[in-house]
Amino acid sequence: MEKEIEFVLNGKIVQIKTNPLRRFLDVLREDLGLKGSKEGCGEGECGACSVLVGGILVNACLTAVGTIVGQDVLTIEGYRETERFKVLEKAFAEAGAVQCGYCTPGMLMAAEALLSINPKPDEREIREAISGNLCRCTGYSMIVEAIQTASKRGEGLW
Amino acid sequence: MVESFRPENLREALTLRRDSKVIPFAGGTDLMVRKRSWSGTLPRFEYPALFISGINQIKEISSTEGILNIGAAVTLASLIQHDAVPVILKRAAFQMASPAIRNAGTIGGNICNASPAGDTIAPLYALGATVVLQNSLGQRELQINEFIKGPGRIDLKDDELLVAINIPIEDYNNVYYKKVGTRKADALSKLSFVGIARTVDEQLVDLRMAIGAVAPVVIRIRAAENMLKGRNVKEIPKLIPDIKNIFSDFIKPIDDQRSNAAYRKSVSLRLVEDFLKGMR
Numbered sequence: 001m002e003k004e005i006e007f008v009l010n011g012k013i014v015q016i017k018t019n020p021l022r023r024f025l026d027v028l029r030e031d032l033g034l035k036g037s038k039e040g041c042g043e044g045e046c047g048a049c050s051v052l053v054g055g056i057l058v059n060a061c062l063t064a065v066g067t068i069v070g071q072d073v074l075t076i077e078g079y080r081e082t083e084r085f086k087v088l089e090k091a092f093a094e095a096g097a098v099q100c101g102y103c104t105p106g107m108l109m110a111a112e113a114l115l116s117i118n119p120k121p122d123e124r125e126i127r128e129a130i131s132g133n134l135c136r137c138t139g140y141s142m143i144v145e146a147i148q149t150a151s152k153r154g155e156g157l158w
Numbered sequence: 159m160v161e162s163f164r165p166e167n168l169r170e171a172l173t174l175r176r177d178s179k180v181i182p183f184a185g186g187t188d189l190m191v192r193k194r195s196w197s198g199t200l201p202r203f204e205y206p207a208l209f210i211s212g213i214n215q216i217k218e219i220s221s222t223e224g225i226l227n228i229g230a231a232v233t234l235a236s237l238i239q240h241d242a243v244p245v246i247l248k249r250a251a252f253q254m255a256s257p258a259i260r261n262a263g264t265i266g267g268n269i270c271n272a273s274p275a276g277d278t279i280a281p282l283y284a285l286g287a288t289v290v291l292q293n294s295l296g297q298r299e300l301q302i303n304e305f306i307k308g309p310g311r312i313d314l315k316d317d318e319l320l321v322a323i324n325i326p327i328e329d330y331n332n333v334y335y336k337k338v339g340t341r342k343a344d345a346l347s348k349l350s351f352v353g354i355a356r357t358v359d360e361q362l363v364d365l366r367m368a369i370g371a372v373a374p375v376v377i378r379i380r381a382a383e384n385m386l387k388g389r390n391v392k393e394i395p396k397l398i399p400d401i402k403n404i405f406s407d408f409i410k411p412i413d414d415q416r417s418n419a420a421y422r423k424s425v426s427l428r429l430v431e432d433f434l435k436g437m438r
Contacts, residue, residue, distance in 0.1 A: 043191045044255070044258070047258060
Protein backbone atom coordinates (compact mmCIF):
# COMPACT_ATOMS: atom_id res chain seq x y z
CA MET A 1 0.00 0.00 0.00
CA GLU A 2 1.33 3.39 -0.94
CA LYS A 3 1.80 6.33 1.35
CA GLU A 4 2.66 9.98 0.82
CA ILE A 5 6.25 10.54 1.77
CA GLU A 6 7.66 14.06 1.97
CA PHE A 7 11.29 14.96 2.57
CA VAL A 8 13.95 17.45 1.55
CA LEU A 9 16.23 16.25 -1.23
CA ASN A 10 19.29 18.25 -2.21
CA GLY A 11 17.68 21.38 -0.81
CA LYS A 12 14.25 20.95 -2.39
CA ILE A 13 11.04 19.53 -0.93
CA VAL A 14 10.03 16.30 -2.61
CA GLN A 15 6.73 14.43 -2.32
CA ILE A 16 6.33 10.92 -3.56
CA LYS A 17 3.66 8.29 -3.18
CA THR A 18 5.09 4.84 -2.73
CA ASN A 19 5.33 1.79 -0.50
CA PRO A 20 7.25 2.85 2.62
CA LEU A 21 9.18 -0.43 2.66
CA ARG A 22 10.84 0.20 -0.68
CA ARG A 23 14.58 0.68 -0.54
CA PHE A 24 15.51 4.33 -0.63
CA LEU A 25 18.17 3.49 -3.22
CA ASP A 26 15.48 2.29 -5.61
CA VAL A 27 13.37 5.37 -5.02
CA LEU A 28 16.38 7.59 -5.80
CA ARG A 29 17.38 5.72 -8.93
CA GLU A 30 14.05 4.62 -10.42
CA ASP A 31 11.54 7.23 -9.28
CA LEU A 32 13.74 10.30 -9.04
CA GLY A 33 16.22 9.48 -11.80
CA LEU A 34 19.25 10.05 -9.56
CA LYS A 35 21.67 7.40 -10.72
CA GLY A 36 24.71 8.69 -8.83
CA SER A 37 24.09 6.37 -5.87
CA LYS A 38 25.00 2.86 -7.01
CA GLU A 39 24.04 -0.64 -6.00
CA GLY A 40 27.26 -2.56 -5.46
CA CYS A 41 26.00 -5.27 -3.14
CA GLY A 42 22.49 -4.49 -1.94
CA GLU A 43 23.38 -5.51 1.60
CA GLY A 44 25.23 -2.60 3.14
CA GLU A 45 28.75 -3.96 2.72
CA CYS A 46 30.19 -1.89 -0.14
CA GLY A 47 29.04 1.70 0.49
CA ALA A 48 28.45 2.49 -3.18
CA CYS A 49 24.93 3.59 -2.27
CA SER A 50 26.00 5.99 0.50
CA VAL A 51 23.95 9.16 0.99
CA LEU A 52 23.67 11.68 3.82
CA VAL A 53 20.43 11.80 5.81
CA GLY A 54 20.38 14.63 8.33
CA GLY A 55 24.11 15.01 7.64
CA ILE A 56 24.71 11.40 8.66
CA LEU A 57 26.16 8.76 6.33
CA VAL A 58 23.82 5.84 5.62
CA ASN A 59 23.54 3.04 3.07
CA ALA A 60 20.53 3.79 0.87
CA CYS A 61 20.16 0.10 0.00
CA LEU A 62 19.32 -0.65 3.64
CA THR A 63 17.13 2.40 4.21
CA ALA A 64 13.38 1.95 3.95
CA VAL A 65 11.95 5.07 2.31
CA GLY A 66 9.28 5.27 5.04
CA THR A 67 12.01 6.26 7.50
CA ILE A 68 13.02 9.25 5.34
CA VAL A 69 9.84 11.21 6.12
CA GLY A 70 10.73 14.76 7.14
CA GLN A 71 14.47 14.20 6.73
CA ASP A 72 17.08 16.28 4.95
CA VAL A 73 18.80 14.16 2.30
CA LEU A 74 21.95 14.92 0.35
CA THR A 75 22.98 12.74 -2.59
CA ILE A 76 26.03 13.06 -4.81
CA GLU A 77 23.93 15.04 -7.28
CA GLY A 78 23.32 17.72 -4.67
CA TYR A 79 26.82 17.58 -3.27
CA ARG A 80 28.28 18.11 -6.73
CA GLU A 81 27.10 21.70 -6.68
CA THR A 82 29.08 22.69 -3.59
CA GLU A 83 32.46 24.34 -3.12
CA ARG A 84 33.53 21.47 -0.90
CA PHE A 85 32.90 19.02 -3.70
CA LYS A 86 35.03 21.02 -6.12
CA VAL A 87 38.01 20.85 -3.76
CA LEU A 88 37.56 17.08 -3.38
CA GLU A 89 37.02 16.61 -7.12
CA LYS A 90 40.31 18.28 -7.95
CA ALA A 91 42.16 16.37 -5.25
CA PHE A 92 40.69 13.05 -6.38
CA ALA A 93 41.64 13.73 -10.00
CA GLU A 94 45.20 14.75 -9.15
CA ALA A 95 45.77 11.81 -6.85
CA GLY A 96 44.52 9.26 -9.36
CA ALA A 97 41.82 8.27 -6.89
CA VAL A 98 39.26 7.50 -9.62
CA GLN A 99 39.63 4.49 -11.94
CA CYS A 100 36.34 2.90 -12.88
CA GLY A 101 34.56 5.48 -10.74
CA TYR A 102 31.92 3.14 -9.36
CA CYS A 103 32.90 3.57 -5.71
CA THR A 104 33.58 7.27 -6.12
CA PRO A 105 30.20 8.84 -5.27
CA GLY A 106 30.08 6.75 -2.07
CA MET A 107 33.68 7.66 -1.23
CA LEU A 108 32.88 11.35 -1.66
CA MET A 109 29.83 11.15 0.60
CA ALA A 110 31.95 9.34 3.21
CA ALA A 111 34.63 12.02 2.85
CA GLU A 112 32.05 14.76 3.35
CA ALA A 113 30.65 12.95 6.39
CA LEU A 114 34.16 12.84 7.86
CA LEU A 115 35.32 16.35 7.03
CA SER A 116 32.10 17.94 8.24
CA ILE A 117 32.88 16.76 11.78
CA ASN A 118 36.67 16.45 11.56
CA PRO A 119 38.17 18.97 9.11
CA LYS A 120 41.75 17.85 9.72
CA PRO A 121 41.72 14.07 9.96
CA ASP A 122 44.88 11.98 10.11
CA GLU A 123 45.41 8.94 7.91
CA ARG A 124 43.96 6.52 10.44
CA GLU A 125 40.79 8.59 10.77
CA ILE A 126 40.38 8.80 7.00
CA ARG A 127 40.77 5.04 6.58
CA GLU A 128 38.28 4.51 9.38
CA ALA A 129 35.81 6.90 7.76
CA ILE A 130 35.91 5.08 4.42
CA SER A 131 36.04 1.63 6.01
CA GLY A 132 32.50 0.96 4.78
CA ASN A 133 33.36 1.79 1.17
CA LEU A 134 34.92 -0.90 -0.98
CA CYS A 135 37.09 -0.10 -4.00
CA ARG A 136 38.20 -2.83 -6.37
CA CYS A 137 40.50 -0.69 -8.47
CA THR A 138 42.70 1.74 -6.60
CA GLY A 139 43.94 -0.03 -3.49
CA TYR A 140 42.63 2.92 -1.43
CA SER A 141 45.92 4.78 -0.95
CA MET A 142 45.16 7.35 -3.64
CA ILE A 143 41.74 7.92 -2.18
CA VAL A 144 43.20 8.50 1.27
CA GLU A 145 45.76 10.88 -0.21
CA ALA A 146 43.03 12.76 -2.08
CA ILE A 147 41.02 13.28 1.08
CA GLN A 148 44.13 14.46 2.94
CA THR A 149 44.92 16.93 0.16
CA ALA A 150 41.34 18.21 0.10
CA SER A 151 41.37 18.73 3.85
CA LYS A 152 44.61 20.74 3.59
CA ARG A 153 43.38 22.86 0.71
CA GLY A 154 39.87 23.37 1.98
CA GLU A 155 40.73 25.94 4.68
CA GLY A 156 37.52 27.29 6.16
CA LEU A 157 35.27 25.16 3.98
CA TRP A 158 34.81 22.45 6.61
CA MET B 159 -3.23 -4.34 3.46
CA VAL B 160 -1.22 -1.86 5.46
CA GLU B 161 2.46 -2.62 5.09
CA SER B 162 3.94 -0.31 7.68
CA PHE B 163 3.15 1.95 10.60
CA ARG B 164 5.00 5.00 11.80
CA PRO B 165 3.90 5.66 15.39
CA GLU B 166 4.67 9.12 16.80
CA ASN B 167 5.36 7.95 20.33
CA LEU B 168 5.82 4.87 22.48
CA ARG B 169 2.20 4.63 23.58
CA GLU B 170 1.03 4.55 19.98
CA ALA B 171 3.70 2.00 19.12
CA LEU B 172 2.63 -0.31 21.95
CA THR B 173 -1.03 -0.01 20.99
CA LEU B 174 -0.20 -1.02 17.43
CA ARG B 175 1.96 -3.84 18.73
CA ARG B 176 -0.92 -5.07 20.85
CA ASP B 177 -3.56 -4.84 18.17
CA SER B 178 -1.81 -6.41 15.21
CA LYS B 179 1.11 -8.62 14.33
CA VAL B 180 3.97 -6.32 13.36
CA ILE B 181 7.72 -6.48 12.92
CA PRO B 182 9.56 -3.87 15.02
CA PHE B 183 11.85 -1.98 12.66
CA ALA B 184 14.47 0.37 14.10
CA GLY B 185 17.59 0.94 11.99
CA GLY B 186 16.61 -1.86 9.65
CA THR B 187 20.20 -2.84 8.94
CA ASP B 188 19.50 -6.51 9.66
CA LEU B 189 15.87 -6.61 8.49
CA MET B 190 16.49 -4.99 5.11
CA VAL B 191 19.06 -7.67 4.36
CA ARG B 192 17.10 -10.61 5.74
CA LYS B 193 13.92 -9.64 3.91
CA ARG B 194 15.57 -8.54 0.70
CA SER B 195 14.35 -9.70 -2.66
CA TRP B 196 15.70 -9.11 -6.15
CA SER B 197 17.53 -5.89 -6.83
CA GLY B 198 15.10 -3.04 -7.33
CA THR B 199 12.17 -4.90 -5.82
CA LEU B 200 10.28 -4.58 -2.58
CA PRO B 201 11.72 -6.35 0.48
CA ARG B 202 9.43 -9.17 1.60
CA PHE B 203 7.97 -8.49 5.03
CA GLU B 204 5.46 -11.10 6.18
CA TYR B 205 3.86 -8.63 8.55
CA PRO B 206 3.67 -4.84 8.58
CA ALA B 207 6.80 -3.06 9.74
CA LEU B 208 6.56 -0.91 12.86
CA PHE B 209 9.00 1.97 12.34
CA ILE B 210 10.33 2.88 15.79
CA SER B 211 13.62 4.64 15.05
CA GLY B 212 12.02 8.07 15.44
CA ILE B 213 10.53 7.52 18.90
CA ASN B 214 12.53 9.80 21.17
CA GLN B 215 11.55 8.05 24.39
CA ILE B 216 13.62 5.03 23.40
CA LYS B 217 16.59 6.95 22.05
CA GLU B 218 17.96 8.44 25.24
CA ILE B 219 20.88 7.59 27.47
CA SER B 220 20.63 8.57 31.13
CA SER B 221 21.79 7.42 34.52
CA THR B 222 20.03 7.26 37.87
CA GLU B 223 21.14 5.68 41.14
CA GLY B 224 24.06 3.81 39.74
CA ILE B 225 22.23 2.39 36.72
CA LEU B 226 22.90 3.47 33.16
CA ASN B 227 19.73 3.39 31.07
CA ILE B 228 20.17 3.07 27.30
CA GLY B 229 17.15 3.39 25.02
CA ALA B 230 16.70 0.42 22.72
CA ALA B 231 16.72 2.61 19.61
CA VAL B 232 20.04 4.25 20.47
CA THR B 233 22.27 3.79 17.44
CA LEU B 234 25.66 2.12 17.65
CA ALA B 235 27.23 5.43 16.61
CA SER B 236 25.53 7.20 19.54
CA LEU B 237 26.76 4.52 21.93
CA ILE B 238 30.30 5.22 20.82
CA GLN B 239 29.96 8.97 21.25
CA HIS B 240 28.22 9.12 24.63
CA ASP B 241 30.44 9.70 27.68
CA ALA B 242 28.55 7.48 30.10
CA VAL B 243 28.64 4.31 28.00
CA PRO B 244 31.14 1.76 29.38
CA VAL B 245 34.39 1.59 27.42
CA ILE B 246 34.02 -2.14 26.75
CA LEU B 247 30.69 -1.58 25.01
CA LYS B 248 32.06 1.33 22.98
CA ARG B 249 34.98 -0.79 21.82
CA ALA B 250 32.68 -3.57 20.69
CA ALA B 251 30.33 -1.17 18.90
CA PHE B 252 33.22 0.59 17.20
CA GLN B 253 34.37 -2.59 15.49
CA MET B 254 30.96 -3.44 14.14
CA ALA B 255 30.14 -3.21 10.44
CA SER B 256 30.89 0.23 9.02
CA PRO B 257 30.27 3.90 9.86
CA ALA B 258 27.11 4.01 7.76
CA ILE B 259 25.66 0.90 9.36
CA ARG B 260 26.56 2.09 12.86
CA ASN B 261 24.70 5.32 12.12
CA ALA B 262 21.47 3.39 11.58
CA GLY B 263 21.81 0.12 13.49
CA THR B 264 20.64 0.08 17.11
CA ILE B 265 21.65 -1.71 20.29
CA GLY B 266 18.10 -3.01 20.66
CA GLY B 267 18.14 -4.40 17.16
CA ASN B 268 21.45 -6.15 17.72
CA ILE B 269 20.08 -7.77 20.89
CA CYS B 270 16.74 -8.79 19.41
CA ASN B 271 18.34 -10.24 16.31
CA ALA B 272 20.09 -12.50 18.86
CA SER B 273 22.74 -13.72 16.50
CA PRO B 274 25.41 -15.73 18.35
CA ALA B 275 27.83 -13.34 16.66
CA GLY B 276 26.00 -10.18 17.72
CA ASP B 277 28.82 -7.98 18.96
CA THR B 278 27.07 -5.88 21.61
CA ILE B 279 25.82 -8.98 23.38
CA ALA B 280 29.01 -10.38 24.94
CA PRO B 281 29.85 -7.02 26.58
CA LEU B 282 26.28 -6.79 27.88
CA TYR B 283 26.57 -10.25 29.44
CA ALA B 284 29.84 -9.25 31.08
CA LEU B 285 28.36 -5.97 32.35
CA GLY B 286 25.41 -7.79 33.90
CA ALA B 287 22.91 -5.87 31.78
CA THR B 288 19.16 -6.24 32.01
CA VAL B 289 16.58 -5.54 29.33
CA VAL B 290 13.33 -3.67 29.86
CA LEU B 291 10.33 -4.95 27.94
CA GLN B 292 7.15 -2.96 27.75
CA ASN B 293 3.61 -3.55 26.56
CA SER B 294 0.53 -1.37 26.84
CA LEU B 295 -0.05 -2.63 30.41
CA GLY B 296 3.37 -2.19 31.91
CA GLN B 297 6.99 -3.25 32.00
CA ARG B 298 9.09 -6.21 32.99
CA GLU B 299 12.83 -6.53 33.33
CA LEU B 300 14.97 -9.57 32.55
CA GLN B 301 18.65 -10.39 32.81
CA ILE B 302 20.04 -10.39 29.31
CA ASN B 303 20.92 -14.09 29.53
CA GLU B 304 17.30 -14.84 30.38
CA PHE B 305 16.06 -12.76 27.46
CA ILE B 306 18.20 -14.45 24.81
CA LYS B 307 17.17 -18.08 24.53
CA GLY B 308 19.19 -19.23 21.54
CA PRO B 309 20.21 -18.16 18.06
CA GLY B 310 17.53 -15.78 16.84
CA ARG B 311 15.25 -16.55 19.81
CA ILE B 312 14.27 -14.05 22.48
CA ASP B 313 11.70 -13.98 25.26
CA LEU B 314 9.71 -11.16 23.71
CA LYS B 315 5.94 -11.48 23.69
CA ASP B 316 4.04 -10.41 20.60
CA ASP B 317 2.63 -7.37 22.36
CA GLU B 318 5.97 -6.22 23.80
CA LEU B 319 8.77 -4.01 22.65
CA LEU B 320 12.29 -3.92 23.99
CA VAL B 321 12.51 -0.33 25.21
CA ALA B 322 15.71 -0.05 27.23
CA ILE B 323 18.87 -1.72 28.43
CA ASN B 324 20.03 -1.15 32.02
CA ILE B 325 23.65 -1.49 33.00
CA PRO B 326 24.92 -1.24 36.60
CA ILE B 327 27.58 1.47 36.62
CA GLU B 328 30.92 0.11 37.83
CA ASP B 329 34.58 1.04 37.49
CA TYR B 330 36.83 -1.36 35.68
CA ASN B 331 40.58 -0.79 35.51
CA ASN B 332 41.25 -3.79 33.33
CA VAL B 333 39.33 -3.65 30.06
CA TYR B 334 40.06 -6.18 27.32
CA TYR B 335 38.11 -6.64 24.10
CA LYS B 336 39.11 -8.70 21.12
CA LYS B 337 37.01 -9.32 18.06
CA VAL B 338 38.39 -11.92 15.68
CA GLY B 339 37.07 -11.34 12.19
CA THR B 340 38.11 -11.65 8.58
CA ARG B 341 39.02 -8.00 8.10
CA LYS B 342 39.07 -4.70 9.95
CA ALA B 343 35.58 -3.57 8.98
CA ASP B 344 32.35 -5.05 7.69
CA ALA B 345 33.33 -8.35 9.27
CA LEU B 346 31.10 -10.75 11.15
CA SER B 347 32.79 -12.14 14.24
CA LYS B 348 34.37 -15.54 14.19
CA LEU B 349 34.54 -15.06 17.93
CA SER B 350 34.88 -12.26 20.42
CA PHE B 351 36.29 -12.08 23.92
CA VAL B 352 35.29 -9.64 26.63
CA GLY B 353 37.28 -9.32 29.86
CA ILE B 354 36.64 -6.60 32.45
CA ALA B 355 37.97 -6.46 35.97
CA ARG B 356 38.63 -4.18 38.89
CA THR B 357 41.74 -4.58 40.99
CA VAL B 358 42.47 -2.64 44.16
CA ASP B 359 46.06 -2.75 45.43
CA GLU B 360 46.62 -5.85 43.30
CA GLN B 361 43.59 -7.63 44.77
CA LEU B 362 41.08 -8.79 42.19
CA VAL B 363 37.81 -7.34 43.42
CA ASP B 364 35.61 -7.89 40.40
CA LEU B 365 36.00 -10.01 37.28
CA ARG B 366 33.74 -10.75 34.33
CA MET B 367 34.57 -12.70 31.21
CA ALA B 368 32.30 -13.43 28.25
CA ILE B 369 32.91 -15.09 24.94
CA GLY B 370 30.77 -14.57 21.86
CA ALA B 371 30.15 -16.71 18.79
CA VAL B 372 31.52 -19.93 20.28
CA ALA B 373 28.16 -21.37 21.40
CA PRO B 374 24.46 -20.82 20.62
CA VAL B 375 24.51 -17.94 23.10
CA VAL B 376 27.24 -15.86 24.72
CA ILE B 377 29.14 -17.72 27.42
CA ARG B 378 29.77 -16.24 30.81
CA ILE B 379 30.95 -18.72 33.43
CA ARG B 380 30.58 -17.53 37.02
CA ALA B 381 32.56 -20.54 38.31
CA ALA B 382 35.63 -19.33 36.46
CA GLU B 383 35.18 -15.77 37.70
CA ASN B 384 34.64 -16.86 41.29
CA MET B 385 37.78 -18.98 41.27
CA LEU B 386 39.83 -15.84 40.81
CA LYS B 387 37.86 -13.17 42.65
CA GLY B 388 39.47 -12.04 45.87
CA ARG B 389 42.90 -13.32 44.92
CA ASN B 390 46.09 -11.38 44.46
CA VAL B 391 46.91 -10.58 40.87
CA LYS B 392 50.21 -12.44 41.19
CA GLU B 393 48.38 -15.71 41.93
CA ILE B 394 46.44 -15.61 38.69
CA PRO B 395 48.97 -16.99 36.17
CA LYS B 396 49.22 -20.36 37.92
CA LEU B 397 45.43 -20.73 37.88
CA ILE B 398 45.08 -20.09 34.16
CA PRO B 399 45.12 -23.78 33.12
CA ASP B 400 42.23 -24.50 35.50
CA ILE B 401 40.28 -21.54 34.18
CA LYS B 402 40.82 -22.67 30.62
CA ASN B 403 39.56 -26.14 31.52
CA ILE B 404 36.37 -24.71 32.98
CA PHE B 405 35.74 -22.66 29.84
CA SER B 406 36.63 -25.54 27.59
CA ASP B 407 33.59 -27.51 28.74
CA PHE B 408 31.25 -24.71 27.77
CA ILE B 409 32.82 -23.60 24.52
CA LYS B 410 30.84 -25.51 21.89
CA PRO B 411 31.41 -23.76 18.59
CA ILE B 412 30.25 -24.90 15.21
CA ASP B 413 31.80 -25.05 11.78
CA ASP B 414 30.19 -22.46 9.57
CA GLN B 415 31.08 -20.32 6.59
CA ARG B 416 32.97 -17.89 8.78
CA SER B 417 35.20 -20.24 10.75
CA ASN B 418 35.44 -23.73 12.21
CA ALA B 419 34.99 -25.12 15.68
CA ALA B 420 38.63 -26.02 16.27
CA TYR B 421 39.84 -22.51 15.45
CA ARG B 422 37.18 -20.85 17.55
CA LYS B 423 37.92 -23.03 20.52
CA SER B 424 41.68 -22.70 20.49
CA VAL B 425 41.67 -18.95 19.85
CA SER B 426 39.08 -18.18 22.52
CA LEU B 427 41.04 -20.10 25.12
CA ARG B 428 44.19 -18.22 24.15
CA LEU B 429 42.35 -14.95 24.59
CA VAL B 430 41.25 -15.99 28.09
CA GLU B 431 44.89 -16.61 28.89
CA ASP B 432 46.07 -13.36 27.30
CA PHE B 433 43.57 -11.34 29.29
CA LEU B 434 44.39 -13.00 32.58
CA LYS B 435 48.14 -12.74 32.05
CA GLY B 436 47.80 -9.02 31.46
CA MET B 437 45.81 -8.38 34.63
CA ARG B 438 47.21 -5.52 36.71
